[in-house]
Amino acid sequence: MRKNLLSHVKRVVVKVGSGVLSNGDGLDRRAIDQLSRDIVELRKRGYEVALVSSGAVAAGKGDLGIVGRPRTIPLKQAAAAIGQSRLISFYEEAFHRHDLKVAQVLLTRDDLANRRRYLNARNTLMTLLDYDVLPIINENDTVVVDEIRFGDNDNLSAMVTNLIEANLLVILSDVDGLYDRDPRDNPEARLLHEVPRITEEIEAMAGGSGSDVGTGGMATKVRAAKRAALYGVGTVILNGREAGMLGRLFDGEPIGTYFLPASNRMAAKKHWIAFTKKPRGKLLLDSGAVTAIVERGKSLLPSGIRGVEGGFDRGDAVRLCGPDGEEFAKGVINYSLAELLRIMGKKTSEIETILGYKYGDEVVHRDNLVLKDQPPTPAEES
Ligand SMILES: Nc1ncnc2c1ncn2[C@@H]1O[C@H](COP(=O)(O)OP(=O)(O)O)[C@@H](O)[C@H]1O
Numbered sequence: 001m002r003k004n005l006l007s008h009v010k011r012v013v014v015k016v017g018s019g020v021l022s023n024g025d026g027l028d029r030r031a032i033d034q035l036s037r038d039i040v041e042l043r044k045r046g047y048e049v050a051l052v053s054s055g056a057v058a059a060g061k062g063d064l065g066i067v068g069r070p071r072t073i074p075l076k077q078a079a080a081a082i083g084q085s086r087l088i089s090f091y092e093e094a095f096h097r098h099d100l101k102v103a104q105v106l107l108t109r110d111d112l113a114n115r116r117r118y119l120n121a122r123n124t125l126m127t128l129l130d131y132d133v134l135p136i137i138n139e140n141d142t143v144v145v146d147e148i149r150f151g152d153n154d155n156l157s158a159m160v161t162n163l164i165e166a167n168l169l170v171i172l173s174d175v176d177g178l179y180d181r182d183p184r185d186n187p188e189a190r191l192l193h194e195v196p197r198i199t200e201e202i203e204a205m206a207g208g209s210g211s212d213v214g215t216g217g218m219a220t221k222v223r224a225a226k227r228a229a230l231y232g233v234g235t236v237i238l239n240g241r242e243a244g245m246l247g248r249l250f251d252g253e254p255i256g257t258y259f260l261p262a263s264n265r266m267a268a269k270k271h272w273i274a275f276t277k278k279p280r281g282k283l284l285l286d287s288g289a290v291t292a293i294v295e296r297g298k299s300l301l302p303s304g305i306r307g308v309e310g311g312f313d314r315g316d317a318v319r320l321c322g323p324d325g326e327e328f329a330k331g332v333i334n335y336s337l338a339e340l341l342r343i344m345g346k347k348t349s350e351i352e353t354i355l356g357y358k359y360g361d362e363v364v365h366r367d368n369l370v371l372k373d374q375p376p377t378p379a380e381e382s
C-alpha cells in the first residue's frame with residue numbers, strides 16, 4: 001500500500017529536526033553521518049532531494065555557555081550564527097565522503113513572500129538540483145525579526161516543498177510519528193500510521209515540543225503536513241534517530257505516520273498567497289460581494305468595498321472581511337491604498353474616469369484570491 005502511495009515520487013524534501021542532530025553537547029556527528037548515508041541512498045535510487053536542516057542554535061549555544069534554551073532573541077541569533085557554519089561544515093565533510101556536493105541556502109519568509117524573490121529562490125534551488133548538488137536549507141536565524149520569520153522549520157519545509165514542486169515531504173524527528181496524544185507523558189499513546197485528512201481532531205492530538213532544542217513540536221509538523229496536503233503532496237513523519245529510515249520508507253515499510261495529500265490540489269500560486277505571503281491591509285466588503293466571492297467564485301470589484309484598514313501597495317496581499325468584520329479570504333490587490341480610496345464603492349466602468357487609467361476591472365482577481373479554509377480547487381497555473 002505504502003509503495004503505491006510513493007510510486008509517483010521523484011523529488012523529495014527531507015526536513016530534519018534539532019532533536020535528531022544534537023546530543024546534550026551540541027551536534028551529534030554520528031547522526032549527521034547516518035543522515036548523509038540515508039540521503040545518498042535515496043539519490044542512488046534516483047530521487048532528487050533537498051534537505052531542510054535545523055540544528056544551528058543547538059550546535060552553537062554551547063559556545064556561548066548556554067544550557068537549556070537561549071533566553072533572549074539576540075542570544076539565539078548569536079548561537080545560530082556560530083552553529084550554522086559548524087552545521088554546514090559537518091554536512092560538507094559527511095557528504096563529500098560520498099562525493100556529493102552541498103550548498104547552503106538561508107531563507108527568510110520575506111524572501112518567499114515577494115513573488116520575484118520567490119521565483120529567484122526557486123531558480124537557484126532548481127539549478128542546484130539540476131547540477132546534482134544537495135541544497136541544505138535553513139531559516140536565516142541571524143537576521144530574522146518577527147515580521148519576516150517562518151517561525152519553525154516544519155513550516156519552512158512545507159514552503160520549500162511548494163517552492164520546488166516536490167512530490168513528498170519527509171519530516172525526521174525524535175519520535176516515531178504522530179501519536180493520538182503526546183507519548184512523552186502518555187505511555188499508552190498510540191501511533192497513527194495513516195492520516196487521510198487533517199481534521200481538527202487530528203490537530204488537537206499534536207502537542208508542543210518537550211525538548212530544549214525543538215521548536216513547535218508535533219503541532220507545527222501537522223500544520224506543515226496540512227499545507228503540503230493542500231498542495232497535493234503527502235507528508236511522512238519518521239523517527240530520524242534510527243538508521244536507514246528513508247530507505248525503509250521507499251521499500252514500502254509501513255513506518256511513521258503518512259498524511260495523505262488532498263485529492264485535488266490547490267494551484268501553486270494560490271498556495272503561496274494563502275501560506276507564504278503576509279497580508280498588509282484589510283478590506284471591508286458588503287454582503288453581496290461576500291456572496292459573489294464565496295458562493296459564485298467571482299472576483300472582487302470596487303462596488304462591493306465599504307471600507308479599508310491599514311496601508312498597502314499594488315501587489316500586496318490583503319485580508320477580505322465581511323460586514324461582521326470577520327476575515328473570510330485573502331487576495332493580492334491590483335490597486336494601492338490611495339487608488340482604492342478613490343474607486344471603492346464605484347462601478348467598474350468608472351475606474352478609468354476617476355483614476356485616468358486602470359489596472360483591471362477587478363480589485364482582487366479570482367485567480368489571486370483564496371478563501372479561508374477553502375476546499376482545494378483543481379490545479380491551475382503555477
Ligand atoms: N501527539 C504527539 N505525537 C508525537 N509527538 C508529540 C505529540 N505531541 C507532542 N509531541 C512532541 O513533539 C516532539 C517533536 O517535536 P520537536 O521537539 O519540535 O522536534 P524537532 O526538533 O524534530 O522539530 C516529540 O519529541 C514529542 O515530545
Ligand SMILES: N[C@@H](CCC(=O)OP(=O)(O)O)C(=O)O
Pocket residue numbers: 016017018019053054055056057058080138139141151152153154213214215216217
Ligand atoms: N532554524 C533553527 C531551527 C528551528 C526549528 O524549527 O527547529 P526544529 O523544531 O528542531 O526543527 C535552527 O537551525 O536552530
